Amino acid sequence: MKILLLALLFILSCSTTKDPGQKTVEHVDINRFMGNWFEIARYETPIQSECGAAKVTYKREKKSEIEIIHACHEKNSGKTIHARGQAEIDDKKTNAKWKVSYMPLFKNWHLFSGSLWIVGLDPEYQYAILGHPTHKHLWIISRTAQISPEKYDELVSLAKSKGYKTKELVRVPTWK
Secondary structure, three states: OHHHHHHHHHHHHOOOOOOOOOOOOOOOOHHHHOEEEEEEEEOOOHHHOOEEEEEEEEEEEEOOEEEEEEEEEEOOOOOEEEEEEEEEEOOOOOOOEEEEEOOHHHHHHOOOEEEEEEEEEOOOOOEEEEEOOOOOOEEEEEOOOOOOHHHHHHHHHHHHHOOOOHHHOEEOOOOO
């Protein structure tokens, strides 16, 4: 329940105003993007303030709907907590802009939903950078729980080139 309330705070903190200068990747093959991803770094947000190590699983539900399952180890207890949400692909040309909701009853009206954009993605779908169009939120994710320092620096540099304040990034403990 606590993670659901934190998810609601996250969604409410997301303005849906789009920054015309913000760019996503040109195209996302949704089927290749599905599966498990580990958080490597993120901006601290209300939803994840109690999370240490974290991972997210994306599962295709329908043509333009995706189930999101977040799991994180609570900082104080080490207990794994989960949050479930749904994303709807907002830009079917690129598949890189999503509307995310943790309140499924309201998803059709886009109440309590926020924008999530894929702003960086390597050709092999091993690393991705997720952000918000107003640069309020940022995540660096990987298919593996750890990445090399060189790859991390490369991803941080890419996020910076997209206009994100990379000094605000917090490294996430390794998922075990």
